[in-house]
Amino acid sequence: MKFKLGVQLGIAAGLLGAAAVGHAADLKIGMVLPMSGPFSSYGQQILNGARLYIQEHGDTIGDRKVVLIVKDDTGVAPEVSKRAAQELIVQDKVDILAGFGLTPSAFAVAPVSTQAKIPTIIMNAATSSITTKSPYLLRVSMTLPQTTAPIATWAANNGIKKVYTVAADFGPGHDAEKQFIKTFTEAGGEIVGQVRTPVQNPDFSPFLQRVKDSKADAVFLFVPAGEQGVAFLKGYKDRGLADAGIKLIATGDLTDEDVLDAMGDPALGVINSMHYSEAHDSALNKAYTQAYYKAYPNKRPNFMSVAGYDGMHLIYDVLARTKGDAGGGVFLEAAKGTRWESPRGPIQIDPETRDIIQNVYIRKVERVDGKLQNVEIDKIADFKDPGKE
Numbered sequence: 001m002k003f004k005l006g007v008q009l010g011i012a013a014g015l016l017g018a019a020a021v022g023h024a025a026d027l028k029i030g031m032v033l034p035m036s037g038p039f040s041s042y043g044q045q046i047l048n049g050a051r052l053y054i055q056e057h058g059d060t061i062g063d064r065k066v067v068l069i070v071k072d073d074t075g076v077a078p079e080v081s082k083r084a085a086q087e088l089i090v091q092d093k094v095d096i097l098a099g100f101g102l103t104p105s106a107f108a109v110a111p112v113s114t115q116a117k118i119p120t121i122i123m124n125a126a127t128s129s130i131t132t133k134s135p136y137l138l139r140v141s142m143t144l145p146q147t148t149a150p151i152a153t154w155a156a157n158n159g160i161k162k163v164y165t166v167a168a169d170f171g172p173g174h175d176a177e178k179q180f181i182k183t184f185t186e187a188g189g190e191i192v193g194q195v196r197t198p199v200q201n202p203d204f205s206p207f208l209q210r211v212k213d214s215k216a217d218a219v220f221l222f223v224p225a226g227e228q229g230v231a232f233l234k235g236y237k238d239r240g241l242a243d244a245g246i247k248l249i250a251t252g253d254l255t256d257e258d259v260l261d262a263m264g265d266p267a268l269g270v271i272n273s274m275h276y277s278e279a280h281d282s283a284l285n286k287a288y289t290q291a292y293y294k295a296y297p298n299k300r301p302n303f304m305s306v307a308g309y310d311g312m313h314l315i316y317d318v319l320a321r322t323k324g325d326a327g328g329g330v331f332l333e334a335a336k337g338t339r340w341e342s343p344r345g346p347i348q349i350d351p352e353t354r355d356i357i358q359n360v361y362i363r364k365v366e367r368v369d370g371k372l373q374n375v376e377i378d379k380i381a382d383f384k385d386p387g388k389e
Helices: 002-022 040-057 078-090 103-116 128-132 144-157 171-186 205-214 227-238 257-263 283-295 303-321 328-335
Strands: 027-033 064-072 096-099 120-122 137-139 162-168 190-197 218-222 247-251 271-274 339-342 345-349 356-368 371-383
Touching (some): 027 078, 040 096, 064 078, 078 103, 096 303, 103 120, 103 128, 103 137, 103 171, 120 303, 128 137, 128 144, 144 171, 144 247, 144 271, 144 356, 144 371, 162 205, 171 190, 171 218, 218 227, 227 257, 257 371, 283 303, 303 328, 303 339
Parallel strands (some): 027 064, 027 096, 096 120, 120 137, 162 190, 218 247, 247 271
Antiparallel strands (some): 271 356, 339 345, 345 356, 356 371
16 A cells, blocks of 8 residues: 555656646736626726736746636625635635725735735725735735825915815725825815715715805815716716816826716816826837727726736736745745836835835826827826825
C-alpha cells in the first residue's frame, strides 16, 4: 500500500512538474461588476477599460495568460457581490479580484478578501473608508471626499455664500455631503438645508421645491452617475431654480460622459469637480479616447472606463516586478507607492492608505465641436483623500 501511494505521489509530482515546465498557470482575474440592472453602465464601462488595456498590451504577463472572469452582482446587492467573490475564489480559483461598481459591493467583499488573502482592486466604489476594511484592498478610482472638497473650495472662492445640499442616501452620498459641509463652512460658507434622497428611483420634485424655497445661492448635488443626474437636471430646469438664480454645483458624477448627451443644453455651464474628463488635454488621453472609440464606437469613455484601464495597468506593472507572483502580501507591498501616467494625469497608490493620489479638476460643461464636454478650468494637483485625514 505504501509502495502504491508512493508511486501515485511520484506520478502526480511528475505531472505537476511537466505542467509547470510546459505551461504556466493562467493568471485569473475575477471581476465583480453590475452588468445588469440600473447600474449596468458602470460594469460595462469598467470592463471596457480593462479589456482595452489587455488589447493594447497583450494578454500575457511574463509566461502567464491573462483571463478575465466576470460575474454580475446586479448593482446594490451586497449578498450577491459577496457570493460572486466567494465563487470566483473557491470554484474559479482566481488570483486577483477586481471591479466593484458600488460601495455596498466593496464592503461586502472586504472580509472575503481578508480571509482569502487575495489582492482586491476597487475600480469605482468611492466611500472613503473602503480601503480600511481589509489590508488586501486598494483603489484606482477615487473617493467622494477627494472629488468633493475642491468644488466646495471653488464655491467659497466664487461668491457662493449659502448652499443647500442634496445627496444620495448611501456611503458615497454621506461622504460627499460631510466633506462639502466641512470644507465649505471652514471657508466661511453657510449650509441652509440638507436632504438625502433614495439610492434607487428617487422622485426629486419635493426636494427641488425645498431648495427653491430656501433661496440658497447654490445647490450642491451628489447622486450616482447615470439617469438620476439627467432627472435632477430636468427638474432643476423645469422648476425654475436656474431662473431663480440658484446655481448648480456638483461632483463630476452628475455630468458623466455616459449621460451628458442626454442632458442636452440644460447642462451647459454646470461647474463640477472630478479626476477625469474625456476632454482632458494630454497626448496620452487623446490616444486613449481614440482607441476607446475604435473599440467601442457607441460609448463615450468616462471615469469608470479609465479606472478599469488603470486597474489593469497596475496589475501588469506589479506582476512584472513580482515575476508573476500574485500572492496577497507580495502584490500589495509591490503596489504601494506605484506611480504612473494615466489618461487622467499622474497618479500614485498611496503607500499608507492604499488609496489613490491624483489631480482633481474643476470643470465647466461647454459645447466643444458640437459635443458637450467637461472642460477643465482649474486643478488641484496630487490630491490625497481628505476623508482619511
